[in-house]
Amino acid sequence: DLGGEISVQSEPGRGTTFVVLLPVTEARPGSTLVSSEGVLPTGREHILVIDDEKEIRDICRMMLGHLGYTVPTLGRPEEALALLAEARPHIDLVITDQTMPRLTGVELTAAIRHDYPGLPVILCTGYSDRLNYDIAREAGACDLLMKPVDLRGLGAAVRAAVDMHAG
Template sequence: MMNLCINASYAMEQTGGKLTITVENVLLGNSLAKDYPDLKSGKYVKIAVSDTGPGIDSKIIDRIFEPYFTTKEIGKGSGMGLAVVHGIVKSHSGSIKVDSTLGKGTQFSILFPLAQGKAAVEAETIQEIPRGSETILFVDDEISIVNMVKRMFERLGYKVQTATTPQDALDRFALNPDHFDLVITDMTMPQMTGVKLSEKLMEIRPDIPIIVCTGHSALVDEEKAKELGLAAYIMKPISIRETAQTIRKVLDRK
């Protein structure tokens, strides 16, 4: 859902527009079967994510679920987003289709089989989300993610400064390195990776703890993070509870 909504937001970035999400129960019969040939007839939940952006060219619409295919500028996307969405939907016995009209917008429709019976209630121990008051520099080239994470951290009591380019982060940090207690940076950004940015920040202040966020586990793991001098790494999508716990572990080690 995050991926589809961020893509819709990106499509409407220049012109503005309307993002609509609908959820409804549908009965897959003869009328819908042609749109979802890989599904059996029966009851489904349909989730639709629509935007009023410029639409997708018919020349490329059949390729959008391919791994590494992207129409974004270099550094703006990995091309893995819709491929991952497609994989998640398929692994849950669902199906996804896209409808788009140039100049009018795009709609992604997902069907999941409707669960029969009541869900089992599982007892879960709710742990309190740890809070703090330190100053964090957060770096990510996706403005929507920057705004979301800034609000999330501020609700936990932290003071947050943000940067949407590695160079901006370096400039802010260099002005007053001791002002920051922690830096959290995305891994994949234009101009400079999160690891390269981390190296440059540590040249200015060797003891600054840095957490790297990545959507690809192959890029950073616990061993690699240690070798690079990073305090920790976080897998995307960012979970508020796990991130808050990681932040506290890192800051409390200081």
Template sequence: MSHVGKSKILFVDDEEVICSMAAEFLEMQGFIVDTYEDSREAFDAFCRDPDDFDIVITDQVMPKMTGIELLKNIIGIRSAIPRILCTGFSEELNHKDEKEVGIDAFFMKPYRFDDLIGQIKKLV
């Protein structure tokens, strides 16, 4: 794990504006943030160095690979990494999948970055 305040976040959302806003707010809090708009690219980055990240925050509804699919792949490599799932569509979630992935926190969009930061600090 990284030192408090220098934790590295893997942040995944297919909306560029959300990625850039998240990076700005999280970096102002002292976090190191790698953002990806493509969940497959995010997974590839994770695979290159799974121990480089302290937490994964992902949107659920994305093209190519959903947030749940991404998290399932990630926990297949490193099961203990904290995970936060965000979505604007609650009906898109299958509660069996949610339990299987072991979501540490869940945020409905739109969410406040202050709330997200508070949750991150509890998990890392």
């Protein structure tokens, strides 16, 4: 029983109207969400997004939030390292841009994986000529996403990374 209602209204010569009301529910961890993108994996994990462009951070927060994740965002790599020192148990995955001031995504990934070997990191870039899967993996990233990233690609990469490092 979903706790909904069905009502029927009919008038001869005019037609019949069916109204189906179902309660809104939140996605459960490990469940799926059906959207115009098809079936998307969802979750409840905390995903830290680091990108020096606010618009990119906001888009990632919106997309991942749509899938059920909690998404803190930061604009500078050094802020991420400070946050992880305080909140590591509360972060399940890091997604970082490659091209940022002071530290690149590869450098940040290597630092995170050194200090927190069980914490998965996904690297993102818009410049495939500067970063490839081999470089990303060598730094310790579990995946490399090319911008622009769509909801399906992001959702699948996040779920795979979190599931691979669960436990």
